Amino acid sequence: LSSSSAASDVYKRQPKGDLLQLPVKSTPLDFAFEVHSEVGKTCLGAKVNHKTVPLNTVLQNGDTVEVITSNSQQPNYGWLKYAITSKARNQIKRYLKKQEKEESIIIGEEILTKSLRRLKILKQIDEVKNAYSKFGFGGVEDLIESLGKGDISVRDILDKLSPVSYTHLRAHETRG
16 A cells, blocks of 8 residues: 555545545454444454454554454444544444433323323323323424433423323322
8 A cells, every 4th residue: 555645534444455545543343344234233353464452442553454343233322432433433323322212202101101091091091191291392203202301200291291180090090
């Protein structure tokens, strides 16, 4: 490789011989996301110049990089410390945000179901779910996610639905 490349770019060679241009201080994680977002998301490790290296290894001009992937691997918050390219960082953040949303929805569903069951009003779950617009949400999923994150409570929803008819439930809720 020519040493006349700009100081802000480092060239990495893929095992097949293709060259990829990445910023200085790039890591195997940046390389993996540059190859393809799915390669990045499943990046388990890397070999640089045929030696296994940690994902935080800073790549040098002319390095040959081989990405090791696993379908069981997924991005985590620690990766944000190693990734320097906006492509890699954005893909990681997008993945983590999606995972967080999915988990919050599962938790929100559990909270709502258990709370309504405890209050003996489980049959009103659809009415409660459809109160999303009263909180300014665009849909049921957003309401459930907010419940799962702890931004709102079942009590908040019941109070907004009908403050008078659920008053007796609040007394029950604090006792039990």
